[in-house]
Amino acid sequence: MQAVRVVSSVLVLIVCGTLAASAAAAPISDTGNPSIPTYQGAPAAKQPIKNATTPEQNPFMAANPRSNIHNDTWMTDTYNRRGPLGKDPVTDSYSYPSSLCGSLAFDSDGNIVTVCPSIPFPPQARIIDPDTLAPIDTLDLPTAPNPPGQNEYQNFAGGGYFFLDQKDRIWVPTRTDHILMISTAGDELKVKRDYDLTDVLDESNERVTSALPDFDGNVWFVSKQNAKIGILDRKSGDKKLIQLDDDEEIENSFSVASDGVYIVSNKRMYRLEANKSGKPKIVWRAKYPNSGIVKPSQVDAGSGTTPTNLAGGYVAITDNADPMNVVVYRTEKKLGKGEHRAVCKVPVFKEGASATENSLMGTKRSLIVENNYGYQDPFGPNSGAVTKAGFARVDIDKDGKGCTKKWTNRDVRSPTVVPKLSTRTGLVYTYSRPKDPANQGYFWTAIDYRTGETAWSQYAGSGLLFNNNYAGLALGPDGTAYLGVIGGIITLRDGD
Secondary structure (H helix, E strand, C coil): CCCCCCCCCCHHHHHHCCCCHHHCCCCCCCCCCCCCCCEEECCCCCCCCCCCCCCCCCCCCCCCCCCCCCCCCCCCCEECCCCCCCCCCEEEEEECCCECCCEEEECCCCCEEEEECECCCCCEEEEECCCCCCEEEEEECCCCCCCCCCCHHHCCCCCCCCEECCCCCEEEECCCCEEEEEECHHHCCEEEEEEECCCCCCCCCCCEEEEEECCCCCEEEEECHHHEEEEECCCCCCEEEEECCCCCCCCCCCEEECCEEEEECCCEEEEEEECCCCCEEEEEEEECCECCCCCCCCCCCCCCCCCEEECCCEEEEECECCCCEEEEEECCCCCCCCCCCEEEEEECCECCECCCCCCCEEECCEEEEECCCCCCCCCCCCCCCCCCCCEEEEEECCCCCCEEEEEEECCCCCCCCECEEECCCCEEEEEECCCCCCCCEEEEEEEECCCCCEEEEEEEEECHHHCCCCCECEECCCCCEEEEECCEEEEEECCC
16 A cells, blocks of 8 residues: 555644744654664675566656656566665654655656645645755645545545656645646746546545556546546546446555556456546456455555556455455456466465555565554554564466465564565565564664565664654665655665
């Protein structure tokens, strides 16, 4: 899932208020003292993944893997660049009071480009220096109250999802049901186009979850409430929509391939394409197992994943069964003789303790899933709850007739981060919170892609300000790991 959920309380300002604007360059205040070692494990050796998948390059998005929170148009959450190996790791942070930069992309110069939802201020687009983490330029975005019944800390709208296009322009849905195209030329943020969607969306209760271009350049968008799916003509501004069934909503982003658009609702998995008139058309749909339970950490009773495409004609999600399954579908329009739409449904983690709100990592025939079960509102009465441990890798069988669970890691507790896989190092990068009776500490953590064993962990910080609250981890061009947290942005890189 995925993207940042905006923190919901003026308590953010109270907690961060000691970090005055004039001291914005200060590191994030660490409020803890862990009773467990601050570094565990040992540096990893590079183990590149041979014949790793190269996702399709969407011609209307920035070059893979720097275009959006999930890296590419297939939403693989996989980098073909290196990340830290855990050798003499160096951590750093930069305080951004009362905002959470959950989705990090990189422009062609290597600068961080992000949108940071904020309470009680408007969301803000930012260009950030990747070395100092200082803002190069900022731009306030329109804001509006949340629709009734939506948790603020689980709100996607207004910047949780955005994409960077082939000209380094930010495309971001706003909380006011507009889509803005923002230029970053000359390291200066300027709105170049404003697409008004209020004639097709209800401003009182419908918000755009995500917007992405197809391979023809038309911009698809989805609404969480009422599950509307639209296509925006970027030249004329015309919009054409369909609406799913009355009991459906779309709370995640979606994937785009050259053969269509893949969207999951809280009930079904869909493949769509534009018809001759430019209107969304459902190619196929598939209902997935659903317990009907909104599990701890979940936004609703449905899949918590953005679909992930793999080479060979596959797309994957997790369902909402108990225990949760990794579900893989065949993408072709018409199935061959004896084929079923679902290749497999593989249960992961334990009954009564399995849920995820983050997209699957995918390369070759492999899919990696993390367990977020148990995460709570960071300002609620159970904010200190520790999530259930768990990562698992599921591989599609070579004959395409089923899937096999390759390993399960039962040690790493990764509350909500969008984890990433580096095919250059063979490591899964995540952000964990180990059991520590004396402290609420967070650790950068790496897991071996091949074995599932924890390679190493490095202490990042303790307390509310180091909670990432669903933000996505990112790997920069030089291998530095970045993560937005409630208190600002934190980094990890190998020492000299």
